[in-house]
Structure formats: C-alpha cells, structure tokens
Amino acid sequence: MRRLLAVAPCLLLAGCAGMGLDGIKLDSVATAAGAVASSRKDFTPDEERALGRVVAARVIGNYGNWKNEAATRYVNLVGQTVARQVGRPGVIWRFALLDTDTVNAFSCPGGYVLVTRGLLDACRSEAELAAVLAHECGHVAGEHVLKEIKRANLVSAGLKIVATQAGGGEMTADLMQRIGERGFDVLISRGMDRKDELDADARGCRIASAAGYATAPYGEFLDRLATRMGKESGGALASLAKTHPPASERRQRLQDAGLLLSDGQVLADRFAKRMR
Amino acid sequence: MWKKWLPWMIAVLLGVGAGVGEAARLLVMPGRAVFSAGLAGRAVVLQAEAATRVEAMVGERTRVFVTDKDGVWELSAVGATRWDEKNWEAGTLWLATLLRGIDPKAGGVRTAGGVLAGMDERKVGKVTLPSLETQRDPRGVTALTVGGVNVTRTAVGPLPALAAEAFVVTGKKEKGLATLARLTEGLTGGQKGSAGSTAAARGVTAEEKKLGTTYDFASVEKVEAMSVSEKEVDDFIRSGNLGGGQ
Numbered sequence: 001m002r003r004l005l006a007v008a009p010c011l012l013l014a015g016c017a018g019m020g021l022d023g024i025k026l027d028s029v030a031t032a033a034g035a036v037a038s039s040r041k042d043f044t045p046d047e048e049r050a051l052g053r054v055v056a057a058r059v060i061g062n063y064g065n066w067k068n069e070a071a072t073r074y075v076n077l078v079g080q081t082v083a084r085q086v087g088r089p090g091v092i093w094r095f096a097l098l099d100t101d102t103v104n105a106f107s108c109p110g111g112y113v114l115v116t117r118g119l120l121d122a123c124r125s126e127a128e129l130a131a132v133l134a135h136e137c138g139h140v141a142g143e144h145v146l147k148e149i150k151r152a153n154l155v156s157a158g159l160k161i162v163a164t165q166a167g168g169g170e171m172t173a174d175l176m177q178r179i180g181e182r183g184f185d186v187l188i189s190r191g192m193d194r195k196d197e198l199d200a201d202a203r204g205c206r207i208a209s210a211a212g213y214a215t216a217p218y219g220e221f222l223d224r225l226a227t228r229m230g231k232e233s234g235g236a237l238a239s240l241a242k243t244h245p246p247a248s249e250r251r252q253r254l255q256d257a258g259l260l261l262s263d264g265q266v267l268a269d270r271f272a273k274r275m276r
Numbered sequence: 277m278w279k280k281w282l283p284w285m286i287a288v289l290l291g292v293g294a295g296v297g298e299a300a301r302l303l304v305m306p307g308r309a310v311f312s313a314g315l316a317g318r319a320v321v322l323q324a325e326a327a328t329r330v331e332a333m334v335g336e337r338t339r340v341f342v343t344d345k346d347g348v349w350e351l352s353a354v355g356a357t358r359w360d361e362k363n364w365e366a367g368t369l370w371l372a373t374l375l376r377g378i379d380p381k382a383g384g385v386r387t388a389g390g391v392l393a394g395m396d397e398r399k400v401g402k403v404t405l406p407s408l409e410t411q412r413d414p415r416g417v418t419a420l421t422v423g424g425v426n427v428t429r430t431a432v433g434p435l436p437a438l439a440a441e442a443f444v445v446t447g448k449k450e451k452g453l454a455t456l457a458r459l460t461e462g463l464t465g466g467q468k469g470s471a472g473s474t475a476a477a478r479g480v481t482a483e484e485k486k487l488g489t490t491y492d493f494a495s496v497e498k499v500e501a502m503s504v505s506e507k508e509v510d511d512f513i514r515s516g517n518l519g520g521g522q
Contacts, residue, residue, distance in 0.1 A: 056499070057487075057492050058491050060496060061489065064492075065492065072502065076504045077512040080509045087306070087323075089327075089445075096499040141325050176491070177487060180487070206304070210305045212434075212513070265517055265518055267516055270516060
C-alpha cells in the first residue's frame with residue numbers, strides 16, 4: 001500500500017498526459033499533489049512555532065495579557081519543570097497569563113501555553129497548577145491543536161493553508177487570519193475532541209508525577225470545579241464547561257486509570273507565597 | 277467545472293492512508309530504566325511522554341534508537357534510519373522485542389499471538405518463535421521472556437534533567453509522501469525552499485500588523501522575550517524537592 005501511494009503520483013502525472021486530458025494542466029496536478037503531500041508531512045519545529053505564534057496572538061488578543069511579572073515568572077518555572085518530562089525536542093516552551101476571570105488554559109502549537117488569571121485563582125497548590133500546565137503540555141505532545149488545523153486544511157480551506165506554510169512560503173495576513181480563527185475556534189469556541197482532552201489529562205498526570213508532583217491534588221481540583229459548575233451556570237466556568245468533558249467524568253477516568261497519586265510534592269505553601 | 281477540481285480530488289485520494297500511531301510504553305510514567313538480557317546485552321531506556329530513547333549495548337557495539345510518533349529510528353553519524361522489526365538479527369531478538377513494544381508503527385511479521393516471527397535461514401517461510409511473556413509492576417514492564425532469553429528490568433528512576441536533547445532525531449530518511457512533497461517543491465510558484473525561524477522574538481511583521489488589534493502580536497513578542505534559565509529551573513526543582521516522582 002505504501003509503495004502504491006509513493007508511485008501513484010508519478011503514474012497519475014504520466015496518465016493524465018497520456019490520456020490527453022487537455023483541460024487539466026500538469027501544473028495543476030503537481031500543485032494539488034504537492035499541497036496534499038505537504039499537508040501530510042510533519043511540520044518542522046519552526047513551522048509549528050509559526051502557527052502557534054498566530055494562534056497565541058489571537059487568544060491573547062481576545063483576553064489580554066495579564067502583566068504580573070512575579071506570577072508569570074513563577075508559572076514559567078513550574079511550566080519548565082514539567083516540560084522537561086515531555087520529550088519534544090525543538091519545542092520552546094513559553095507560559096503566559098491571560099487577564100480574565102474565566103477559568104481555563106490553552107495550549108497553542110509550538111509550545112505556547114496560556115493560563116487565565118481565573119484558573120490561577122482556582123488552584124490551591126503548586127501540584128494543582130503543575131498538573132494543569134502538564135495537561136496543556138500533553139496537548140502539545142499529542143499535537144492536538146495542530147491536528148485540528150491540519151484537518152481544517154484538508155476539509156475546508158482548499159488544502160492551501162498548511163501547504164503554503166509547510167512549503168516554506170511566507171504567511172500572508174489572510175493566511176494568518178484563517179489559521180488564527182481556526183485555532184480560536186478549536187480552543188475557545190467549541191473545544192478540542194473529547195478524547196484529546198481525556199488523553200491530555202492522562203498525559204498531564206504522567207508528566208506531573210514524573211516531575212515530582214503529587215497528582216491526587218489534581219483530582220481535588222477537578223472535584224472543586226465540578227462542584228462550582230453544579231452551582232454556577234455561565235460566568236467564569238462557561239468556557240471550561242463548553243470546551244471540556246465534565247470535570248467529574250475527567251476525575252473518575254483518572255482515578256480508574258490509577259493516575260491520581262499521593263506520592264510527590266504538593267507545595268501549597270510555596271504556591272500561596274508566590275501567588276500572594 | 278470538473279476539470280478544475282479533478283486534480284484536487286485525485287490528490288486528496290492519494291493523501292488518504294497515512295495514520296499516526298500511539299506508541300506503547302515500557303514505563304507508566306516518564307523515567308529512566310535499565311533492562312538486562314544477561315550475556316546478550318543490556319539497554320538503557322529514557323522514556324519521556326512523547327518519545328523514548330533506547331541505548332542498547334550488544335557485544336562491543338552500542339546502538340541508539342529514538343522513537344517518536346512516526347516510528348523507531350536508529351541514530352548514526354550519518355542520520356536516522358527507520359528501524360524495521362522484520363530486520364532483526366539473530367541474537368538481538370531481545371532488543372527487537374523491546375523496540376517493537378515502543379514502536380507506534382509496528383506492523384511487520386507477526387503471529388496470531390502477537391509474537392515476533394522471523395524468516396528462517398533458507399527464507400522459505402515464517403518461523404514462529406516461542407511465546408512472549410511480559411511481567412509488569414505499577415511502574416511498567418519488569419521482565420520479558422522471548423525465545424529463551426530473559427530481559428529483566430534492573431533499575432528504574434527519574435528522567436535525568438536536560439534529557440530533551442536525547443530525543444532529537446535528525447536526518448530522517450524520507451519515504452512516501454514526504455518524498456513527493458520534496459519532489460514537487462519548485463514545480464509550483466507558491467512554494468519556497470525553506471521556512472523562516474521564529475525561535476526568538478523577532479518583531480511584529482508588516483503582515484501581522486495588518487490583522488489589527490484582534491491579534492496581539494506585541495504581547496506575543498513579550499512572551500517570547502521572557503525566559504527563565506536552566507539554572508533557575510534547576511534551583512527551583514531543588515528547593516521544592518522535585519525532580520522525580522517515581
């Protein structure tokens with residue numbers, strides 16, 4: 001099958017010429033074949049980062065950047081600690097804060113992780129924050145957002161978004177807007193695939209645990225979210241409820257998988273001190 | 277009308293078929309482990325969340341493999357070559373068994389029981405090997421028994437700091453659609469040879485400015501400029517008594 005796929009384009013090109021399909025230009029076939037091939041090819045770290053920069057700009061443009069240097073530094077230290085367990089060479093991890101009460105966090109391709117002020121307020125320990133950041137790192141490790149962008153490219157964007165970028169072309173404002181809006185749609189409007197969120201939860205717990213944090217507090221964090229969601233409708237939790245599976249279900253799945261562990265550090269005091 | 281879309285339809289059909297696999301794990305959590313096959317050799321395994329590195333000592337020779345979502349790659353001075361479970365050599369069955377366990381694209385010679393099968397010396401047919409037995413504990417695989425060889429985990433611990441570079445795979449041998457992408461570069465006017473780097477803050481470009489305030493590239497620039505050093509992270513890990521949760 002793989003050999004057939006490799007040879008097929010050549011046969012196709014030769015066949016089109018031989019069959020005398022006058023209206024079909026070989027250039028068009030080559031363009032289409034190249035675009036599909038490029039869209040299936042892996043992005044280089046630079047290409048992934050270029051896409052992530054656009055999506056991050058769109059998300060920060062929506063919420064605004066929380067300019068709290070001490071908190072930003074602390075979140076970066078926790079984030080870099082967990083990121084060491086991911087094993088995605090070439091990804092430059094960057095952690096930034098969003099100025100909104102909304103409780104949520106977002107991961108963009110290329111290692112941009114954005115955390116809301118509302119989410120930091122909802123955490124009670126460094127272990128909880130670490131698990132949240134590790135969950136976002138899990139999305140990057142699984143290339144979940146990147147996969148959505150690729151999928152959109154194949155289905156609705158005429159194959160050209162990824163092909164242009166993957167081929168090394170300069171991104172125009174129009175192209176960036178299409179990428180940014182797709183990323184915004186995935187991250188904020190409708191959310192990622194449900195299985196990707198559950199996958200990121202499992203990855204996040206493995207990553208946080210390997211970094212030395214207890215993951216049981218993440219279960220408590222999800223419990224508190226579930227309780228709040230039961231009492232509040234809309235408001236700060238509306239975005240999270242819309243874009244993620246129910247918190248109670250996420251907690252149960254992690255519990256069933258044996259990924260909520262008490263071994264490791266909780267560091268509630270350090271969190272309180274740094275976030276004061 | 278159909279002539280306009282036919283090339284794209286054909287090209288889409290050609291693109292169908294590639295899938296991304298999910299690698300199995302030797303350790304439940306990211307970490308480092310040593311597996312010994314007695315006199316046959318030993319392997320040091322560094323397992324991160326998204327990649328695994330296996331340094332195998334076979335006789336006097338050290339072979340290095342890294343797995344990512346595309347498969348298992350053997351690293352050498354001249355680049356990375358895709359490892360294929362069908363090409364295991366006599367005497368390295370234990371290594372093939374380890375590698376197959378972490379290969380997301382494993383799909384070579386296989387028996388009904390999920391056990392590696394090999395070609396006999398006369399290449400007249402498949403030879404079914406004795407059953408593979410796997411033992412596990414909460415940390416992951418502890419022992420494999422295959423073909424009369426026992427592979428035992430002798431040590432397990434946290435992933436060493438700064439291990440990310442251990443998972444770098446460069447110079448992958450191209451195949452299939454990737455080759456097609458390379459060959460068609462230059463046939464079309466819209467594709468150029470290489471992508472620009474955005475590894476560091478670079479300034480907001482003219483095209484980015486066209487997007488207006490909905491896209492806050494100025495803040496992204498500040499995010500890219502903000503960094504913490506490796507030493508700061510090391511100190512942070514030490515002060516929190518972190519660095520390994522196994």
